[in-house]
Amino acid sequence: MSDLIKLTAAELGAKIAAGDVSAEEVTRAHLDRIAEVDGRVHAFLHVDNDGAVEAARAVDAKRAAGEQLGPLAGVPIAIKDVIATKGIPTTAASKILEGWRPPYDATVMTRIREAGMVMLGKTNMDEFAMGSSTEYSAYGPTYNPWDLTRIPGGSGGGSAAAVAGYEAPLAIGTDTGGSIRQPGAVTGTVGAKPTYGGTSRYGLIAFSSSLDTPGPVARTVLDTALLHQVIAGHDPRDSTSIPLPVPDVVAAARQGASGDLTGVRVGLVKEFSGEGAEPGVMAVFRDTVEALTKLGAEVVEISCPHFQYALPAYYLIAPSECSSNLARFDSVRFGLRVGDDGRNSLEDVMSLTREAGFGDEVKRRIIIGTYALSSGYYDAYYGQAQKVRTLITRDFTSAFEQVDVLVSPTTPFTAFELGARTADPYQMYLADLYTIPTNLYGGPAISVPVGLSEGLPVGLQIMAPTMADDRMYRIAAAVESTVGTFTPPAL
């Protein structure tokens, strides 16, 4: 195993820029690692060996020509398969998009290419990002590098496992209800959901448009911030993109690394202080809160009375939006077509195609959404959920008048065994209990690894006000400076 794969993205970028190592060597080291371990981890759905080497050589050629390289130029990255990548298979882990090669790049992808970063391939996920374990992928599950009998979280389990297993130093995820943060927590990696509108949704295959947020995945807080800085910022192609400058998350991460949180006010969400969480998770969380106090933070308990309704509201809003968004998979413009035998009508072909192309969880959510939006049920379900969303936002606004950030465990339980929660879909939904409120509010949140419970990683979630992404990075970096990072056993 090459030592290069153990370096952080910041270190790799600096070495490449200084000419200590070539981008091609760094890329090949990661491709070798993928070849060595991904048969067991299954983090990737597609590895672009040739494209990666070509992109790396282009960076090396620029450097040889005397061009100044950016901080992440030549650094490899894995991309969640829900992000459109021009000419590279993009399936959202669904059979309905098997073999689809998008004719364009997502904005996130364009920015990654412009930064000179090297895409290694596309990572596994729950189909259309609906799930919390990556078991709902149509192409088989991903296995947690900490324990290959356990799930890597979801929906972005492939991105988190690739980073935890040293197959990539960085990855892109998307977070609709916790799909970046919960995989981060259970794989001992860092994952950030930026402010909604802070990163562009253009080219992200839509699940729930009012919630979907692309974001960075890495092994350190600084690396996460460096990638955040690359992908964030206004995009005229996304009408919900916020036309404001990106908060300086890299500077905030560097400031936080000093470990001084004097004067910072941290709120513990009272409603998330134990109920439903594993004792081992709560024990690590309590130790972390004590560590925050030692760093100088002032810690107080804050009540957010409507957070208990976030999960039910989310599981009405997200399916409603998905039932509408996934109508585009109609067997006409892209993807699968089934039953076009010259006799079946268009409507029959659509129904047969969608039946064959979608997995169970996607079908369940489409049906729930169709129900919640139908006349007669709209007011009681979708309409009421939107009102609850307002009340959750008010809870956040009122909390941030008293404290700078809110903290909670990222997820109630550590990585569970494959198959443990698939029989009862609602048990799977509980993995997102603590992450969902932030999505409904729209603010940023980050999960940072803070300890182990019975040998498995536990994450701390830090939630900040809208467009105060820098604040959560400062605190995450301070926590990291005192608890360190966590390395899984050798694969």
Place this chain on the structure above:
Amino acid sequence: MAAISREEVAHLARLSRLAVTEQELDRFAGQLDVILQSVARVGEVAADDIPPTSHSVPLVNVLREDVVVPGLTREEALSGAPDAAEDRFRVPQILADEE
């Protein structure tokens, strides 16, 4: 009492253009009932006078500059289509012959 019946699930599946099987209906009806009973808790919140939130970003009527920018070529737009003919998406028949 069940929140949703097997017949309702079958109806919703038809509306959603999902040709679900009998076995799927058996499986989904129970699962969807558990989910709906759980999410119905949103009804416990007194929210009559609360405005709904559809979106966290308070932007309206976002328009870009009215300038021509390159889009997809016809070949690119058709590149992922299951079937294309005469530079168009080809679809199965919409009306039966006898109509």
